[in-house]
Amino acid sequence: MEFELEGVPGIIKAELILNKGFGDILFKINDKEYDLKLLKFSGSNFEFILGNSFYQVKILHSEGIKYTVDVDGINLEVKKRSKLTEIIEKSRSKSLINRENNISSQIPGRVVKISASQGSGVKKGDPIMILESMKMQVAIKAHKDGTLKEIKAKEGSIIARNDVVAVLE
């Protein structure tokens, strides 16, 4: 299988060659063989020794061919590569257009002020509302020009991470 990693140049080819049993597995990564000793796993958490080094890995999120993986506290964005997955990706991009109109919050917090009004035109970078989290006030800004079709939050309401707070059109 081939993998692409964000921020890491090139493609990584990796395959499972031999399962020796009892958690001993032989991997081939970029034409080099690695012994992997699986020490622990549950669901998406793994602990293993790979090429004589210990790793603690957690697959944080996976969606289709995209994975977010945490290795010893370092986050990596990994993409599986194949012809089939490219087709799937293309069909997905349609729904992405819709999603791009959504303004979501990257942080959890309490809405202290709504600074734009429904139906008004906004420019990229204009503040839509002010959130308070961990004693800090952070503005949620429009990521593109458009008209505010809907504001989904009220002053005083609590917002979770990734919640859609407003919709542009």
Place this chain on the structure above:
Amino acid sequence: MEETRKYQFIGVFELSKITSILIANRGEIALRVIRACKQLGIRSIAVYSDEDNRSIHVKKADESYRLGPASAAESYLCIDKIIDIANSAGADAIHPGYGFLSENETFSDQCKKHGIIFIGPTAKSMELAGDKMKCKELMTKADVPTVPGSEGVVDDVDEAAKIAEEAIYPVMLKSAFGGGGRGIRLVTNEKELRQEFELASDESKAAFGKSALFIEKYLEHIRHIEYQLIRDSSGNGRHLFERECSIQRRHQKLIEMAPSPVVDKETRSRVGEIAVRAAAALDYLNAGTAEFLCDSSGNFYFIEINARLQVEHPVTELVTGKDLVKLQIQIAQDEDIEFKQEDLELRGCAIECRINSEDPFYDFTPSVGYVPSCYIPSGPGVRVDTYLYPGCNVSGYYDSLIAKLITYGSSFEESRLRLKNALSEFYIEGIKTTIPIHQTIIEEENFIKGNISTDYIEKFQILQKMKEREKKEQQIKSIAAVSAILLQSEYVKKVGDYKKIKTSSVGGNA
């Protein structure tokens, strides 16, 4: 004069001995105070909000009482509730920690009215220290050099704009009641000033319940150096040397250390004496910190006294061997400081990293939630003050400081290398932390050379360097990431039976 007062009060020492302390705080500082209580055989009383009922301070205190709902205004800032609990639990004294009510003179006053000892300065000196303009006046009288700047509190945004124009941009917009850097904003033009004036005012009101802003000329390429102070009820004042706190991001300290690389022995005691004089000018009681700005020619300007125990107090504890919380309690029960200034010695080097639950790769936005597991570093010269434990929760309702990692070494280099190792051992699952920026800084050449100032982060493109460092780390970890994905999709799928694998091949190591 010192001697006579000592004899006068000798008879009441036993009577005022503190036997129980209510800690009006949460997180690592609550735990720190609980530890000091246990050292002194004092009963420790914790208070908690609903959000914190599983927090470490609740578990480690001798007694714990519910304060109220999650929001600070209904719990840790609620003076009446705290006093009520202190009374019903029979607390002799209250330790406010830092933040929350620590610099609230009404709280200090209320404690006194209810016969409870407030471990900190008197309401009067707190009021003076908190009112930055009045404080400046007193300092000028006491021959303590201060930052050139505007006069008085500015209520009106138009007036603010006029003053800023005269002081010449950039200027600092500061909250007179703020603390810890929140509410301090740098503005470079009138448009920014007008925007930020409103935000700073709101923020101050939300955090401290009041707002009063003033303007000060912004000095560039400066160091932030502060002095730890203690002063007893007999008027004996001591300084416990300086802490270098120049490594900041948006006026929030990131790294603190002692000694400062630019303070020599002569300067250390000269400025130390100024700091002690500043404390005397306010008739200050208990532990406090005199903050100074130091320009490139080595001039020190007093900026304020922080009327509380500072976040970075462990740095001083490590280089002086003194327990500051213990000293605070002793001073609060009217004991005199038992050591002289000349008995104190600054030995070795201590460096502290403030670890916040913020994503340094995403503009330091707060990161909150459940921490399923964590590993706290240890080893020679490593101290970690934290409220983290596996299974704890990091709440968005309160400050983002989750841990303080402090290392001690006989030299800066030894301390730094211990810090480097400890940072790499630190593992916190589930939330983003500022560990990567610390790892970047402590290996950066200007930091190693001691070439630091308050604009260090921007000046040496630390965020950019952090991203580059992360990329290298990602490259190193890439084969492990790919292996885990393969394991999940190939191995688990093929072997199929989850339970069988767990018990037969990996059970023993789980």
